[in-house]
Amino acid sequence: xxxxxxxxxxxxxxxxxxxxxxxxxxxxxxxxxxxxxxxxxxxxxxxxxxxxxxxxxxxxxxxxxxxxxxxxxxxxxxxxxxxxxxxxxxxxxxxxxxxxxxxxxxxxxxxxxxxxxxxxxxxxxxxxxxxxxxxxxxxxxxxxxxxxxxxxxxxxxxxxxxxxxxxxxxxxxxxxxxxxxxxxxxxxxxxxxxxxxxxxxxxxxxxxxxxxxxxxxxxxxxxxxxxxxxxxxxxxxxxxxxxxxxxxxxxxxxxxxxxxxxxxxxxxxxxxxxxxxx
Numbered sequence: 012x013x014x015x016x017x018x019x020x021x022x023x024x025x026x027x028x029x030x031x032x033x034x035x036x037x038x039x040x041x042x043x044x045x046x047x048x049x050x051x052x053x054x055x056x057x058x059x060x061x062x063x064x065x066x067x068x069x070x071x072x073x074x075x076x077x078x079x080x081x082x083x084x085x086x087x088x089x090x091x092x093x094x095x096x097x098x099x100x101x102x103x104x105x106x107x108x109x110x111x112x113x114x115x116x117x118x119x120x121x122x123x124x125x126x127x128x129x130x131x132x133x134x135x136x137x138x139x140x141x142x143x144x145x146x147x148x149x150x151x152x153x154x155x156x157x158x159x160x161x162x163x164x165x166x167x168x169x170x171x172x173x174x175x176x177x178x179x180x181x182x183x184x185x186x187x188x189x190x191x192x193x194x195x196x197x198x199x200x201x202x203x204x205x206x207x208x209x210x211x212x213x214x215x216x217x218x219x220x221x222x223x224x225x226x227x228x229x230x231x232x233x234x235x236x237x238x239x240x241x242x243x244x245x246x247x248x249x250x251x252x253x254x255x256x257x258x259x260x261x262x263x264x265x266x267x268x269x270x271x272x273x274x275x276x277x278x279x280x281x282x283x284x285x286x287x288x289x
Contacts, residue, residue, distance in 0.1 A: 035208040036179040037172075040284070041096070043165040048286055050142050051163030054156055055092075060132040068117070068160070073237075087225075088243035093284070094231045096164045098212030103225050103241065105215035110164070114157050126153050169232050169281030177278070185278055192275025195268060199261055205230050210279065234277050249273055 054060065055068040071089040087103055095101070101113035118126055133139045133151050143151040146159075174193075176184035185193065196202060205211045210230040217224050225241050238244075239251040252272055256264050 030178045033202060033206045034174075034178045034210070036175040037097075037168065037170045037208055037281070038175055038179055040170055041165050041168050044146075044162050045166075045286075046142075047146055047159050047162040048166040049163075049289065050139075050146060051159035051161065052166075052286060052289075053139075054133070054160055055163055059136070060129050064132075087241055088238060090228070091236070092164060093167050093169055094209055094229050095212075096161075096168060097209040097231075098226075098229065099207075100212060100215065100226045105224065105226055110161055111157055114160055118153075118157075129153065129156060163286070166286040167284045169283060172231070172281035173278040174275075175281065186274075188271055188274050189278050192271035192273070193278075195271050196275055199264075200259065201272075230276065230279050232280050234280055248276065252276075 058064055058067040058070070061067060072092050090103075096110065098110075099108055101107045101110050107113050107116070118129060130151065130153055133143075133156060140151065143155060147155045149155065173184050173189070177190075177193075196205075204214060204216050204227040207213050211227045212229045214227050215224040216227050223241075234248055236248075238246050239248070240254070245251045245254060249269065252269055256269075
């Protein structure tokens with residue numbers, strides 16, 4: 012019995028200390044080269060560098076919420092770019108953990124963009140020539156284009172949410188209901204997949220999917236998304252919580268539990284990246 016009690020006390024201590032062990036606060040933007048990031052933003056939004064001049068990175072990867080329901084050939088919902096730089100995994104199947112490799116695959120895919128076309132189109136733009144020559148010793152190259160886009164993604168982090176402040180030690184950052192929602196988030200096991208600085212994006216899971224192990228999404232800014240799940244079939248956060256509850260077989264979940272968890276998820280909304288206003 013004394014061993015059980017010791018275990019429970021130990022668990023209680025770990026649970027109380029979970030803020031500092033399972034999560035990392037993000038109180039300010041990441042350091043990035045602003046001029047390179049602005050160049051990366053231009054490239055990200057520029058349809059002229061596409062194969063048919065009709066598609067850009069932003070055509071599928073919305074910079075504000077998620078997507079406009081344009082799914083890929085496998086029926087997967089293209090991921091949003093906000094906070095994507097913080098992910099450990101950069102592909103749905105979890106096989107890619109290098110962001111540069113992920114962007115390269117997008118560019119080299121026959122159905123997306125092509126290297127030679129990208130470089131050729133960039134070199135046709137006098138403004139791009141000036142900017143690349145100013146920022147990179149070797150001017151316009153494929154590698155430098157990817158570097159600029161990565162710098163842009165680094166700038167698209169939503170920081171300083173109420174939860175970030177709470178994790179950093181400000182006990183008053185969350186209301187009691189929000190704290191209770193966080194406790195629930197921990198107790199029912201959401202934290203098993205949604206943890207770390209991005210509250211996700213670091214493992215794959217079968218939960219919620221049709222026989223496929225797919226990347227667990229980040230929960231940062233989750234309340235502002237336009238669609239949810241890997242296939243974008245839900246467009247309401249509460250509905251998504253209910254869906255995941257069914258998959259986790261939490262039969263004793265009450266309406267109050269739904270409300271508390273929802274209130275906690277609202278605290279994950281951070282400040283909008285300045286670069287998207289420029």
